Amino acid sequence: MPQSSSLNRRIVLASRPRGEPADSDFRLETDAVPEPGPGQLLLRTVYLSLDPYMRGRMSDAPSYAEPVQVGQPMVGGTVARVVASRHADYPVGEWVLSQSGWQDYAVSDGSGLLKLGSAPERPSYSLGVLGMPGFTGYMGLLDIGQPKAGETVVVAAASGAVGAVVGQLAKIHGCKAVGIAGGADKCRYVVEELGFDACIDHRDPAMANLLAKAVPQGIDVYFENVGGAVFDAVLPLLNPRARVPVCGLISAYNATSLPDGPDRLPLLMRTILTKRIKMQGFIIFNEYAPRFGEFRAAMQELLRDGRIKYREDVVDGLENAPRGLMGLLKGENAGKRIVRVGPDE
Amino acid sequence: MPQSSSLNRRIVLASRPRGEPADSDFRLETDAVPEPGPGQLLLRTVYLSLDPYMRGRMSDAPSYAEPVQVGQPMVGGTVARVVASRHADYPVGEWVLSQSGWQDYAVSDGSGLLKLGSAPERPSYSLGVLGMPGFTGYMGLLDIGQPKAGETVVVAAASGAVGAVVGQLAKIHGCKAVGIAGGADKCRYVVEELGFDACIDHRDPAMANLLAKAVPQGIDVYFENVGGAVFDAVLPLLNPRARVPVCGLISAYNATSLPDGPDRLPLLMRTILTKRIKMQGFIIFNEYAPRFGEFRAAMQELLRDGRIKYREDVVDGLENAPRGLMGLLKGENAGKRIVRVGPDE
Numbered sequence: 001m002p003q004s005s006s007l008n009r010r011i012v013l014a015s016r017p018r019g020e021p022a023d024s025d026f027r028l029e030t031d032a033v034p035e036p037g038p039g040q041l042l043l044r045t046v047y048l049s050l051d052p053y054m055r056g057r058m059s060d061a062p063s064y065a066e067p068v069q070v071g072q073p074m075v076g077g078t079v080a081r082v083v084a085s086r087h088a089d090y091p092v093g094e095w096v097l098s099q100s101g102w103q104d105y106a107v108s109d110g111s112g113l114l115k116l117g118s119a120p121e122r123p124s125y126s127l128g129v130l131g132m133p134g135f136t137g138y139m140g141l142l143d144i145g146q147p148k149a150g151e152t153v154v155v156a157a158a159s160g161a162v163g164a165v166v167g168q169l170a171k172i173h174g175c176k177a178v179g180i181a182g183g184a185d186k187c188r189y190v191v192e193e194l195g196f197d198a199c200i201d202h203r204d205p206a207m208a209n210l211l212a213k214a215v216p217q218g219i220d221v222y223f224e225n226v227g228g229a230v231f232d233a234v235l236p237l238l239n240p241r242a243r244v245p246v247c248g249l250i251s252a253y254n255a256t257s258l259p260d261g262p263d264r265l266p267l268l269m270r271t272i273l274t275k276r277i278k279m280q281g282f283i284i285f286n287e288y289a290p291r292f293g294e295f296r297a298a299m300q301e302l303l304r305d306g307r308i309k310y311r312e313d314v315v316d317g318l319e320n321a322p323r324g325l326m327g328l329l330k331g332e333n334a335g336k337r338i339v340r341v342g343p344d345e
Numbered sequence: 346m347p348q349s350s351s352l353n354r355r356i357v358l359a360s361r362p363r364g365e366p367a368d369s370d371f372r373l374e375t376d377a378v379p380e381p382g383p384g385q386l387l388l389r390t391v392y393l394s395l396d397p398y399m400r401g402r403m404s405d406a407p408s409y410a411e412p413v414q415v416g417q418p419m420v421g422g423t424v425a426r427v428v429a430s431r432h433a434d435y436p437v438g439e440w441v442l443s444q445s446g447w448q449d450y451a452v453s454d455g456s457g458l459l460k461l462g463s464a465p466e467r468p469s470y471s472l473g474v475l476g477m478p479g480f481t482g483y484m485g486l487l488d489i490g491q492p493k494a495g496e497t498v499v500v501a502a503a504s505g506a507v508g509a510v511v512g513q514l515a516k517i518h519g520c521k522a523v524g525i526a527g528g529a530d531k532c533r534y535v536v537e538e539l540g541f542d543a544c545i546d547h548r549d550p551a552m553a554n555l556l557a558k559a560v561p562q563g564i565d566v567y568f569e570n571v572g573g574a575v576f577d578a579v580l581p582l583l584n585p586r587a588r589v590p591v592c593g594l595i596s597a598y599n600a601t602s603l604p605d606g607p608d609r610l611p612l613l614m615r616t617i618l619t620k621r622i623k624m625q626g627f628i629i630f631n632e633y634a635p636r637f638g639e640f641r642a643a644m645q646e647l648l649r650d651g652r653i654k655y656r657e658d659v660v661d662g663l664e665n666a667p668r669g670l671m672g673l674l675k676g677e678n679a680g681k682r683i684v685r686v687g688p689d690e
Binding site: 224227228231246247248249257258259260261262263264265266267268269270272273274275276277278279280281282283286287 | 573576591593605615619625
């Protein structure tokens with residue numbers, strides 16, 4: 001069922017998943033398109049972003065953000081167009097970056113919207129390299145990671161929206177960039193297209209050894225977005241005074257209990273102490289919102305100059321968003337995964 | 346056997362301890378007092394510092410510093426006097442802060458010495474509140490912890506050399522200071538003498554609950570110097586954007602293996618992420634040596650004004666240093682533990 005001008009499809013959280021989300025955790029509902037009141041505008045979704053953090057919002061475990069309520073639409077960043085307006089600042093036809101979630105239409109009073117103009121060049125980029133994931137890679141690497149020329153930077157999910165930015169920025173700052181990704185195709189892309197110095201396939205049973213060989217000088221910055229076995233392989237390779245920005249732990253998002261022992265928490269603490277490591281968690285818009293404009297300007301220039309490359313993985317149709325998210329959590333995407341919800345025009 | 350002018354007693358590492366150090370891991374040896382060559386000077390130890398880090402140096406596990414070699418004198422900070430000199434900058438009678446270790450006499454070429462003058466007011470303070478432990482508390486709290494007025498600061502080993510400085514500085518900066526210490530006497534001292542807002546006895550089986558009640562606003566800075574059960578109690582109480590300077594893990598120094606599972610490493614990582622926590626290990630003189638003078642000037646003023654209080658726990662005689670260290674690792678000290686090795690004059 002394609003997007004219609006009279007019906008509002010939305011995908012709601014049907015139940016909280018235990019472990020990996022399943023089809024039955026989502027439900028497609030249909031409703032009338034809402035009408036904007038005074039001072040409001042109506043948005044039509046063109047693109048929806050799919051991101052690993054969404055798994056966290058499906059759970060009610062304590063986290064940095066409120067969970068999605070069962071029966072409510074899934075949250076998500078969108079690129080949308082104004083299709084009706086009773087708000088002076090938002091003429092019909094304007095493109096915006098919004099948080100209107102997994103649905104065709106949403107009413108807004110303008111708060112939290114970023115204007116993208118009436119004819120943006122590549123509007124969907126604002127969900128990726130010019131949006132939350134790119135901003136995460138940019139600030140996490142440069143502000144927390146503080147890479148210096150000659151240092152070694154390692155990032156996992158290297159072909160993904162965040163990892164690709166981290167590694168390319170590391171190269172731009174004169175560092176050695178080593179990626180970790182799932183499968184030979186992704187690794188080839190990371191090295192040949194994105195210009196990383198090396199990329200390790202995390203499915204290879206020898207991953208830890210291969211990583212150690214790829215970083216003969218140790219690791220100065222590990223940009224943490226996956227956790228699990230990759231972190232375990234990285235930990236003994238961290239150099240004194242290494243920096244570990246922590247922006248995600250995709251490998252653990254589906255976990256329902258802690259792994260078996262021994263308890264390595266004391267080992268991690270001892271490593272932090274003896275190697276004088278800085279680990280710092282961050283949630284990009286909580287920590288860095290005032291610097292979003294600065295990031296956008298810098299990244300637009302890097303894209304224009306061809307110094308940052310970017311690839312999208314487009315899922316077609318809102319009804320395919322649940323499968324798209326489930327696949328993303330398994331790493332089946334090739335590039336930044338977005339959903340084409342409706343036509344540009 | 347008291348200090349003599351002709352014999353040099355020294356305590357060497359006899360064997361590497363497994364778990365808690367024992368008497369048999371140390372050996373007292375006697376030798377002739379060495380003679381300074383050209384450009385050298387001879388130091389006579391007056392005070393020896395005993396500190397938890399010494400346990401780490403007895404092991405050959407990888408750490409931030411070289412281990413003591415079996416058969417070599419134990420390392421340690423000392424306050425000493427120049428008793429013979431062929432070095433123009435060091436007249437006989439001068440007091441210095443040195444790293445001459447567990448022995449009566451040592452030859453030096455002057456490198457690494459800090460001059461304390463010919464008649465310092467309280468020379469032993471340079472092993473504690475005006476030395477490495479005070480510097481650790483000062484920089485860890487102020488530079489890494491970044492406490493803001495109204496925030497809550499928690500520190501364990503609160504009656505010890507580092508903890509006492511951390512809590513008192515927290516109060517001076519307008520924070521709420523909550524200490525953790527072993528036993529009612531120490532807790533009373535921490536609250537009544539040092540002016541902390543509260544102190545929890547870590548021997549109380551209800552420690553975690555008592556701590557939670559003592560920090561109704563959560564914890565903004567946890568100064569980590571013990572690890573173990575205290576850290577476990579602190580972790581769920583950390584506020585978003587909490588800072589955790591990590592300068593020691595005394596509870597784990599005697600550990601020979603990791604605790605049983607489950608493996609809480611992923612839990613710690615998730616907490617760092619979802620609460621956007623900064624954890625940072627530091628080894629005071631590696632990270633902050635250039636700021637030692639600034640620290641000494643500030644701390645001398647705070648002591649002079651009575652805003653920082655300080656207590657020493659003096660063990661008499663070099664031969665009692667091993668027992669003194671073993672007791673320190675069990676928390677039996679009341680204040681900064683030092684050894685009176687020889688007379689002032």
